[in-house]
Amino acid sequence: METVWRLPIQQELGVELGYNDLGRSRGSDIESWSLAATGTFPLNDSWALIGKLGATSNRSNNSGSSSRSEALVGVGIAYTISKNVGLRLEYEDFGKFPKNNSGNESNASNLALSVKYAF
Numbered sequence: 001m002e003t004v005w006r007l008p009i010q011q012e013l014g015v016e017l018g019y020n021d022l023g024r025s026r027g028s029d030i031e032s033w034s035l036a037a038t039g040t041f042p043l044n045d046s047w048a049l050i051g052k053l054g055a056t057s058n059r060s061n062n063s064g065s066s067s068r069s070e071a072l073v074g075v076g077i078a079y080t081i082s083k084n085v086g087l088r089l090e091y092e093d094f095g096k097f098p099k100n101n102s103g104n105e106s107n108a109s110n111l112a113l114s115v116k117y118a119f
Contacts, residue, residue: 006038014038016052020094022108029061030108032094034072050076050090058108060098070095078116086116 008014018034036054043049052074059067076090094108 012040012042014040016054020092020110022094022110030097030106031059031061032108033057033059034094036072036074040078046080048078048080050074050078050088052092056094058094058097066098068096068098084118086118088112088114088116090114 003019005017006014007016014037016034016036016038018032018036020032020034022030022032024030034054034056036052038050038052041049041051052072054072056070056072057067058070072092072094074090074092076088078089079087081087090110090112092110092112094110097106097108
């Protein structure tokens with residue numbers, strides 16, 4: 001599950017605060033908080049490329065719960081349906097997560113198709 005708050009600064013630039021519940025892996029619940037700069041690069045009136053670069057705080061909730069800061073990188077494409085509604089297909093790489101109970105380190109990424117509604 002992903003929850004994102006976007007604040008546009010200009011038409012093509014913005015800031016994004018996000019929370020991602022990335023599920024359960026190897027006996028640990030994993031989640032990530034992120035803060036990123038975003039860019040939108042219009043291709044025409046309907047399509048745009050999107051990118052983001054920022055930082056994440058990745059957390060593994062196991063018996064030795066810990067967090068790790070990493071770089072966040074994301075790319076995607078957006079399609080505008082109307083003034084208020086659009087679709088987005090995005091890939092995000094959250095980097096590495098803290099070691100789990102078994103001592104293994106893991107990476108996390110997310111591919112998401114979402115509906116955007118602007119007020």
